[in-house]
Amino acid sequence: MDIFKQEPKFNWVCPFCNHSATITYETFFRDYLLLERDNIHGKLILIAVFIICPNEKCRKYKFSVGLFKAQYNTSNREYIKGQYINDWNLIPQSEAKPLPDYIPKAIIDDYKETCLIKDLSP
Secondary structure: OOOOOOOOOEEEEOOOOOOEEEEOHHHEEEEEEEEOOOOOOOOEEEEEEEEEOOOOOOOOEEEEEEEEEEEEEOOOOEEEEEEEEEEEEEEOOOOOOOOOOOOOHHHHHHHHHHHHHOOOOO
């Protein structure tokens, strides 16, 4: 799922509490930032996305950003998302799932570290 173009209503699983939910406008926020300053890539668009867990016992949020080349749309005279450059999961930093308390801390730490670097490994 491309959360940078996704519109609410969509199904989602919270990375903190593992709760399945349907995300709506009440729990979804997306905003755009246009970089018009001269740089190697030209004009850029940064898209920030917050998804808030609707589970009352959790209410934590996922925060991600995506970077794209900005493309000028002549029909409505504004910049839109163009070619993908990169994206980052900032909160939580990885796709690690919550693990039960009976698993030893050393194993949990190794699992979390593996999840953090999995996309960096060749």
